[in-house]
Amino acid sequence: xxVRRIVLAKRPxxxxxxxxxxIETLELPAxxxxxxxxxxxxxxxxxxxxxxxxxxxxxxxxYNIGDVITGSVIARVVDSREGSLSVGDLVHAGYxxxxxxxAKGGTLQLVETGSLPASAALGVLGSTGLTGYCGMxxxxxxxxxxxxxxxxxxxxxxSVAGQVARLAGARVVGIASTDxxxxxxxGRMGFDAALNYNASDFPDALRAACPQGVDVYFDNxxxxxxxxxxxLIAHGARIxxxxxxxxxxxxxxxxxxxxxxxxxxxGAVMEGVQLMNYRAIYPEARAQLAEWTARGxxxxxxxxxxxxxxxxxxxxxxxxxxxxxxxxxxxxx
Amino acid sequence: xxVRRIVLAKRPxxxxxxxxxxIETLELPAxxxxxxxxxxxxxxxxxxxxxxxxxxxxxxxxYNIGDVITGSVIARVVDSREGSLSVGDLVHAGYxxxxxxxAKGGTLQLVETGSLPASAALGVLGSTGLTGYCGMxxxxxxxxxxxxxxxxxxxxxxSVAGQVARLAGARVVGIASTDxxxxxxxGRMGFDAALNYNASDFPDALRAACPQGVDVYFDNxxxxxxxxxxxLIAHGARIxxxxxxxxxxxxxxxxxxxxxxxxxxxGAVMEGVQLMNYRAIYPEARAQLAEWTARGxxxxxxxxxxxxxxxxxxxxxxxxxxxxxxxxxxxxx
Numbered sequence: 001x002x003v004r005r006i007v008l009a010k011r012p013x014x015x016x017x018x019x020x021x022x023i024e025t026l027e028l029p030a031x032x033x034x035x036x037x038x039x040x041x042x043x044x045x046x047x048x049x050x051x052x053x054x055x056x057x058x059x060x061x062x063y064n065i066g067d068v069i070t071g072s073v074i075a076r077v078v079d080s081r082e083g084s085l086s087v088g089d090l091v092h093a094g095y096x097x098x099x100x101x102x103a104k105g106g107t108l109q110l111v112e113t114g115s116l117p118a119s120a121a122l123g124v125l126g127s128t129g130l131t132g133y134c135g136m137x138x139x140x141x142x143x144x145x146x147x148x149x150x151x152x153x154x155x156x157x158x159s160v161a162g163q164v165a166r167l168a169g170a171r172v173v174g175i176a177s178t179d180x181x182x183x184x185x186x187g188r189m190g191f192d193a194a195l196n197y198n199a200s201d202f203p204d205a206l207r208a209a210c211p212q213g214v215d216v217y218f219d220n221x222x223x224x225x226x227x228x229x230x231x232l233i234a235h236g237a238r239i240x241x242x243x244x245x246x247x248x249x250x251x252x253x254x255x256x257x258x259x260x261x262x263x264x265x266x267g268a269v270m271e272g273v274q275l276m277n278y279r280a281i282y283p284e285a286r287a288q289l290a291e292w293t294a295r296g297x298x299x300x301x302x303x304x305x306x307x308x309x310x311x312x313x314x315x316x317x318x319x320x321x322x323x324x325x326x327x328x329x330x331x332x333x
Numbered sequence: 334x335x336v337r338r339i340v341l342a343k344r345p346x347x348x349x350x351x352x353x354x355x356i357e358t359l360e361l362p363a364x365x366x367x368x369x370x371x372x373x374x375x376x377x378x379x380x381x382x383x384x385x386x387x388x389x390x391x392x393x394x395x396y397n398i399g400d401v402i403t404g405s406v407i408a409r410v411v412d413s414r415e416g417s418l419s420v421g422d423l424v425h426a427g428y429x430x431x432x433x434x435x436a437k438g439g440t441l442q443l444v445e446t447g448s449l450p451a452s453a454a455l456g457v458l459g460s461t462g463l464t465g466y467c468g469m470x471x472x473x474x475x476x477x478x479x480x481x482x483x484x485x486x487x488x489x490x491x492s493v494a495g496q497v498a499r500l501a502g503a504r505v506v507g508i509a510s511t512d513x514x515x516x517x518x519x520g521r522m523g524f525d526a527a528l529n530y531n532a533s534d535f536p537d538a539l540r541a542a543c544p545q546g547v548d549v550y551f552d553n554x555x556x557x558x559x560x561x562x563x564x565l566i567a568h569g570a571r572i573x574x575x576x577x578x579x580x581x582x583x584x585x586x587x588x589x590x591x592x593x594x595x596x597x598x599x600g601a602v603m604e605g606v607q608l609m610n611y612r613a614i615y616p617e618a619r620a621q622l623a624e625w626t627a628r629g630x631x632x633x634x635x636x637x638x639x640x641x642x643x644x645x646x647x648x649x650x651x652x653x654x655x656x657x658x659x660x661x662x663x664x665x666x
Binding site for chain 2: 056058059219222226241242243244247253254255256257258259260261262263264265266267268269270271272273274277
């Protein structure tokens with residue numbers, strides 16, 4: 001079988017462009033014992049990939065020039081020489097931006113999304129959902145009645161993080177880039193308030209929405225949005241730094257206000273969220289997210305882009321705020 | 334009895350000057366039942382007072398113009414109408430930069446420094462020692478073999494914090510402003526290394542002293558020193574922000590490098606140290622510090638300035654790096 005894959009042609013500067021990538025076609029080898037042939041259904045595009053393209057050594061290792069852009073996919077088994085996997089099974093794999101692959105059976109996880117569609121394994125029950133859950137419960141630690149602010153609130157991580165805080169009894173204020181996203185946050189996701197950071201009165205509106213200050217700030221964005229939120233943190237605040245979307249396409253990171261002085265004055269803490277640190281609670285987190293979603297207590301969104309040839313466009317969309325919820329590219333039905 | 338006191342005449346800009354203060358003389362009232370007459374032995378000068386002089390609302394409430402500069406003192410009871418206190422008793426009080434005072438017996442704590450001199454109640458067994466102990470054990474949490482860096486390491490807080498880390502089995506690297514201080518840190522206080530940040534090779538020397546990166550950074554200084562340390566933090570590092578001495582006399586705080594991105598990439602945490610949060614462990618902390626000091630495992634230093642008229646000079650000395658260990662002004666023997 002022939003497959004197509006997207007490899008890194010050169011390191012992007014600023015917003016990644018189609019010309020930073022190259023499409024390759026390759027012939028897959030015949031299956032060996034223990035292997036399966038996979039056809040890609042959904043490809044995930046994620047902000048963390050930007051740092052790997054840039055060649056940064058952290059938090060994830062860099063892609064080298066010529067490497068396929070690896071990442072999470074959902075695939076269907078179309079041929080199998082591995083006893084535990086049958087044709088038609090859906091699996092979670094990590095081979096990335098590629099229309100299909102040969103894989104060892106042991107490296108794959110069966111998709112188990114219960115009553116939810118398979119795509120949920122890349123979103124609310126996948127890394128982004130887990131990051132929202134673990135980051136909020138382990139770093140944010142909201143208490144009933146506290147005020148929680150989430151930036152990038154309509155994204156895959158932020159929308160889960162905010163709802164987890166709501167379910168913990170906190171008042172939740174979302175920050176997003178459009179009025180449409182804000183309506184969704186308040187209407188479908190039960191946020192107490194949602195603010196468009198492009199509105200001219202955003203700083204005043206945020207202050208008005210947080211009259212007691214901000215006890216938890218769950219930050220996916222950084223930059224000017226954080227510069228508006230941080231002065232409002234309350235004594236003893238927890239700041240979970242989960243992403244810095246505003247910085248990923250910059251050649252030079254922006255400086256920040258005097259964060260050490262702020263944390264000292266408010267007796268506050270700022271912590272980077274790395275999902276792998278919370279591996280021990282993945283089973284509990286997945287079970288809880290699945291239960292809440294099934295009960296209708298937690299609402300999730302997906303933005304679905306159709307077609308392998310649109311993967312780079314989808315990746316760009318992440319940085320333009322074009323998606324609501326988890327951004328996926330559908331490669332095959 | 335007549336006493337003298339120092340009040341705030343105007344808010345300092347930059348380094349506080351004598352002209353920012355005024356000396357007042359006042360006649361103390363006769364003792365009422367339950368009161369004692371106190372003669373000041375030692376006055377404490379502390380960096381946190383600078384923010385209160387500036388009128389900042391945090392972390393401590395501001396001094397108003399005309400207010401006496403309150404803070405910790407050790408005083409001797411010279412007359413008593415309070416049954417539990419006798420003439421000659423030494424007490425810990427909070428009336429500040431004043432040669433004596435009338436106080437209610439109930440507001441005073443007896444000085445209990447065991448075999449150590451009374452002045453230790455303002456230093457190694459007082460707020461600065463407790464801050465070093467609690468900040469290091471509760472926020473830094475060093476493990477055996479980890480690398481701990483302490484800025485302002487020869488100061489009252491830093492010298493205790495560094496030795497607490499050494500006693501926990503960590504490798505400790507101190508940063509100070511003079512070679513003399515560095516010699517003391519390595520020689521008397523058992524630091525594994527100490528670096529003068531005024532040396533031209535400081536960045537290289539720090540990197541060489543921390544080949545595995547920095548697991549704990551206990552920061553009293555901020556500014557350029559922190560900008561040199563922070564890029565070296567290891568994965569999972571803890572940064573205890575205990576002071577920002579380099580910033581206290583600035584009209585405008587310096588911006589900082591992209592701290593959220595750093596914490597995100599390294600899965601690290603930065604936390605402001607506020608002593609009051611650790612009230613529950615004061616007794617344990619004091620007992621441990623007293624035991625270590627008595628056994629010779631923990632060495633402390635004092636810089637003693639003589640005379641009430643030199644209090645402001647002593648306060649300035651804090652910001653010029655003129656002191657080693659706890660800076661005290663002796664008012665009477």
